[in-house]
Amino acid sequence: xxxxxxxxxxxxxxxxxxxxxxxxxxxxxxxxxxxxxxxxxxxxxxxxxxxxxxxxxxxxxxxxxxxxxxxxxxxxxxxxxxxxxxxxxxxxxxxxxxxxxxxxxxxxxxxxxxxxxxxxxxxxxxxxxxxxxxxxxxxxxxxxxxxxxxxxxxxxxxxxxxxxxxxxxxxxxxxxxxxxxxxxxxxxxxxxxxxxxxxxxxxxxxxxxxxxxxxxxxxxxxxxxxxxxxxxxxxxxxxxxxxxxxxxxxxxxxxxxxxxxxxxxxxxxxxxxxxxxxxxxxxxxxxxxxxxxxxxxxxxxxxxxxxxxxxxxxxxxxxxxxxxxxxxxxxxxxxxxxxxxxxxxxxxxxxxx
Amino acid sequence: xxxxxxxxxxxxxxxxxxxxxxxxxxxxxxxxxxxxxxxxxxxxxxxxxxxxxxxxxxxxxxxxxxxxxxxxxxxxxxxxxxxxxxxxxxxxxxxxxxxxxxxxxxxxxxxxxxxxxxxxxxxxxxxxxxxxxxxxxxxxxxxxxxxxxxxxxxxxxxxxxxxxxxxxxxxxxxxxxxxxxxxxxxxxxxxxxxxxxxxxxxxxxxxxxxxxxxxxxxxxxxxxxxxxxxxxxxxxxxxxxxxxxxxxxxxxxxxxxxxxxxxxxxxxxxxxxxxxxxxxxxxxxxxxxxxxxxxxxxxxxxxxxxxxxxxxxxxxxxxxxxxxxxxxxxxxxxxxxxxxxxxxxxxxxxxxx
DNA sequence: CCTTTTCCGGTTAACGTTAACAGACTCTGT
DNA sequence: ACAGAGTCTGTTAACGTTAACCGGAAAAGG
Numbered sequence: 001x002x003x004x005x006x007x008x009x010x011x012x013x014x015x016x017x018x019x020x021x022x023x024x025x026x027x028x029x030x031x032x033x034x035x036x037x038x039x040x041x042x043x044x045x046x047x048x049x050x051x052x053x054x055x056x057x058x059x060x061x062x063x064x065x066x067x068x069x070x071x072x073x074x075x076x077x078x079x080x081x082x083x084x085x086x087x088x089x090x091x092x093x094x095x096x097x098x099x100x101x102x103x104x105x106x107x108x109x110x111x112x113x114x115x116x117x118x119x120x121x122x123x124x125x126x127x128x129x130x131x132x133x134x135x136x137x138x139x140x141x142x143x144x145x146x147x148x149x150x151x152x153x154x155x156x157x158x159x160x161x162x163x164x165x166x167x168x169x170x171x172x173x174x175x176x177x178x179x180x181x182x183x184x185x186x187x188x189x190x191x192x193x194x195x196x197x198x199x200x201x202x203x204x205x206x207x208x209x210x211x212x213x214x215x216x217x218x219x220x221x222x223x224x225x226x227x228x229x230x231x232x233x234x235x236x237x238x239x240x241x242x243x244x245x246x247x248x249x250x251x252x253x254x255x256x257x258x259x260x261x262x263x264x265x266x267x268x269x270x271x272x273x274x275x276x277x278x279x280x281x282x283x284x285x286x287x288x289x290x291x292x293x294x295x296x297x298x299x300x301x302x303x304x305x306x307x308x309x310x311x312x313x314x315x316x317x318x319x320x321x322x323x324x325x326x327x328x329x330x331x332x333x334x335x336x337x338x339x340x341x342x343x344x345x346x347x348x349x350x351x352x353x
Numbered sequence: 354x355x356x357x358x359x360x361x362x363x364x365x366x367x368x369x370x371x372x373x374x375x376x377x378x379x380x381x382x383x384x385x386x387x388x389x390x391x392x393x394x395x396x397x398x399x400x401x402x403x404x405x406x407x408x409x410x411x412x413x414x415x416x417x418x419x420x421x422x423x424x425x426x427x428x429x430x431x432x433x434x435x436x437x438x439x440x441x442x443x444x445x446x447x448x449x450x451x452x453x454x455x456x457x458x459x460x461x462x463x464x465x466x467x468x469x470x471x472x473x474x475x476x477x478x479x480x481x482x483x484x485x486x487x488x489x490x491x492x493x494x495x496x497x498x499x500x501x502x503x504x505x506x507x508x509x510x511x512x513x514x515x516x517x518x519x520x521x522x523x524x525x526x527x528x529x530x531x532x533x534x535x536x537x538x539x540x541x542x543x544x545x546x547x548x549x550x551x552x553x554x555x556x557x558x559x560x561x562x563x564x565x566x567x568x569x570x571x572x573x574x575x576x577x578x579x580x581x582x583x584x585x586x587x588x589x590x591x592x593x594x595x596x597x598x599x600x601x602x603x604x605x606x607x608x609x610x611x612x613x614x615x616x617x618x619x620x621x622x623x624x625x626x627x628x629x630x631x632x633x634x635x636x637x638x639x640x641x642x643x644x645x646x647x648x649x650x651x652x653x654x655x656x657x658x659x660x661x662x663x664x665x666x667x668x669x670x671x672x673x674x675x676x677x678x679x680x681x682x683x684x685x686x687x688x689x690x691x692x693x694x695x696x697x698x699x700x701x702x703x704x705x706x
Numbered sequence: 707c708c709t710t711t712t713c714c715g716g717t718t719a720a721c722g723t724t725a726a727c728a729g730a731c732t733c734t735g736t
Numbered sequence: 737a738c739a740g741a742g743t744c745t746g747t748t749a750a751c752g753t754t755a756a757c758c759g760g761a762a763a764a765g766g
Contacts, residue, residue, distance in 0.1 A: 367752080385754085418755090
């Protein structure tokens with residue numbers, strides 16, 4: 001218990017300067033590698049730096065320089081492979097240009113969404129990429145921050161602002177294509193797992209499903225739309241697989257069960273597949289299944305999952321580049337909106353081999 | 354093209370003060386809700402705050418207060434559900450105590466590992482939770498930072514330092530139990546997917562496997578250890594499912610193929626299962642499979658996956674609390690090390706129902 | 707009535723860094 | 737020898753915030 005020691009303080013430029021017998025300014029020049037410093041002084045300074053374990057204070061530096069070389073990335077759900085891939089792409093571009101990336105997670109809650117970009121803004125990140133789903137409160141707050149002068153780029157968030165670029169996958173079309181694929185295979189009774197009829201408002205892929213059904217003259221039975229509401233503020237212990245599993249159970253219990261199902265994402269689809277197999281039914285013979293995202297897992301399910309691939313890396317890369325443009329140009333550039341095509345990947349969960 | 358506007362600047366306390374006809378100090382009192390301010394002036398100030406869209410400058414604030422109310426979390430792989438769950442638990446504890454959490458991702462690269470906690474340290478986070486795998490360079494750098502005075506707690510990183518707590522799951526025991534389970538079912542020829550014989554040095558669950566084999570008098574054939582090296586600095590396009598798939602392919606091609614396989618994690622196990630089924634073999638009849646982590650998916654594979662559950666939330670929570678202790682106590686507390694038990698979850702991939 | 711407390715707001719001086727400028731000294735070329 | 741350029745280091749003044757302190761007015765207590 002007595003094994004505690006007094007706390008250490010961080011060394012400052014002044015400490016190094018005193019120890020090396022120079023002024024703080026000279027030390028600053030050495031650690032930043034700019035300005036003229038003789039080899040001899042540099043040596044003295046560097047050895048003092050490592051002796052005192054000096055690290056520059058990013059707060060003071062950022063305050064003085066009016067930039068932090070740091071950007072923020074707000075993600076809704078860190079467990080999602082899509083988010084992970086996005087983060088990787090953003091980071092690649094950003095670190096090549098000398099920026100750090102700090103990630104904040106909102107857990108799909110409006111309150112946390114706001115808290116996340118407020119804390120990033122307070123720490124004066126040079127810009128922000130926001131990849132969370134739209135919500136009223138968050139949108140309002142975001143608009144204020146943008147108007148407050150923070151460069152912002154949105155990924156897949158259904159919110160438009162004249163000073164924020166928007167990069168998105170064409171999930172409306174993706175959902176349409178997935179559904180049209182099932183229709184072209186002769187299915188008429190097609191379910192959707194992953195939203196409630198009311199909560200799906202913000203989900204483009206769900207609208208794609210509705211549109212495809214309507215355009216092909218198929219009626220959408222509300223009993224075929226199953227899932228949990230997700231627009232509330234809490235989503236405790238959310239597991240997308242179990243939503244798929246439970247959703248499919250509900251569909252299988254219907255008097256007239258669907259012959260095909262479109263799931264909001266691949267993990268939901270996997271849960272649904274598990275329920276189908278448990279019921280002793282065949283995929284795709286009895287029920288065909290389509291997922292969304294083409295996560296690595298999708299190629300390894302039994303049977304392999306038909307899904308819709310979105311260009312994740314490209315979205316991340318383009319968003320990062322758009323943000324850099326906003327950060328580094330003297331004037332705030334004109335708004336850019338990019339909608340990227342998705343690609344249906346047909347595997348054995350809809351078409352037997 | 355011409356649709357660009359000049360950049361905005363952030364409003365400062367002084368701007369608000371001027372606009373409200375008070376001093377900056379009074380504004381500070383209002384926005385921080387401390388000190389005495391009359392209702393009338395508070396009103397004036399607040400309306401100026403919202404009119405000018407003021408947000409306090411966290412850099413200046415942090416610089417002056419010598420704390421940022423922010424902690425850093427360094428993760429190796431954001432796509433891992435384990436990491437996601439950990440992050441959630443850490444965030445829960447931390448936001449309840451008024452701290453923000455910034456996440457940095459190292460992509461399992463030593464260079465990025467170092468860059469991550471250096472950038473966090475430079476931004477003067479109040480403390481850091483590091484959940485990346487150990488590596489020589491990173492450990493050295495980390496030791497320097499700890500000695501530089503930053504409170505650090507490690508999760509599952511095989512690195513000891515007198516001023517850093519260590520929370521870990523007992524993956525050695527978990528790996529042992531998983532392997533012993535297979536042995537108790539009569540398997541003798543048991544493969545491991547996910548490391549090369551040389552690269553697995555840092556992976557406790559792999560050592561558990563080796564230990565169980567040795568203790569039960571079974572010899573470990575090096576050809577039964579398959580996987581990619583992962584201790585290099587690059588790991589491009591890494592997909593854990595495909596490692597499992599390819600690893601299993603190699604094992605199936607052996608003249609004397611294993612009757613059971615232990616995979617380093619559940620996704621690797623899923624990839625392996627996919628290769629087994631593709632070869633027309635039965636699970637667990639021809640080959641039994643055990644994974645690790647008990648991700649939500651594991652309950653929904655076909656057959657459901659036997660795996661080892663680690664207490665993820667608890668690790669996150671305990672780490673967060675340990676960090677808070679380090680941050681908020683005046684003296685640096687004595688080192689704490691917690692090893693948490695894992696639990697074998699038996700499902701149908703090893704024992705037919 | 708006087709003393710003490712509570713309320714309200716201003717003043718000053720940092721926190722650690724760097725941009726801008728200034729001064730001195732050393733070359734180089736003519 | 738001298739202008740001009742290049743090299744090296746120091747001084748000053750912010751960047752935006754808040755801790756610490758100060759003083760006056762009003763309220764409370766005796």
